[in-house]
Amino acid sequence: MKCPFCGHLETQVVETRISEDADFIRRRRQCGHCEKRFTTYERPEVSFPAVVKKDGRRVDYVPAKLRASFALALRKRPVSTEQVDTAIERIEEKLLNLGVREVPATRLGEMVMRELKKLDKVAYIRFASVYRSFDDVNEFMDAVRETSRGGG
CATH class of the missing domain: 2.40.50 (OB fold (Dihydrolipoamide Acetyltransferase, E2P))
Known part of the structure; x- marks a missing residue:
């Protein structure tokens, strides 16, 4: 050194x-x-896969963006920082265990929705409404019904 x-x-x-x-x-x-x-x-060096956006661009995985997505969806919701940290750790562990160099942004988004659904149903609906780009109120209502049934 x-x-x-x-x-x-x-x-x-x-x-x-x-x-x-x-x-x-x-x-x-x-x-x-x-x-x-x-x-x-x-510190150990870990290499997350690149994220492939819908338009084909490849961008680096940025942990701060993932945390910001959770923060926005969970704004004013009764979920602790520790619960969010644990959810993010689960997602990052899954990303590393995939063993791939690239992951579609849609797959990452699905992972986020799964974790949000476990944490808080309102946050899940908030995220899903933006992520899935609902075209009308019926799609939104379908997502709410799915959540209340515990499906997904």
Whole structure:
């Protein structure tokens, strides 16, 4: 590891700690030349599939966009942050387990709807009404009836 202070290539790890949630490792290092200390963080690198939009464009998966979709659908609804985090983790785990380099945006949208349906029926209807682009009130009512029956 190159020293950020003097650029020397030889540094020594003097302390290693695992974070409380075990998501990363914190290492204290000391430069063999200038003897200054600095901290590095080691995290696993995961590669989510690219998202293929309806028009054929390919975009990177952006976790913040997924979280924003949940936040918008769940606005003023009685769902905890922990529940949202768990739902997002389930979606991301599914994306990684697909083992593909690309995933259609429609498939991602279906995953979101499934999770929202488990969390809050009103949020599910909010998301579905935008996502499915209902053409008339009958399609909207069909979605409400489907939700009240527990189908889907």
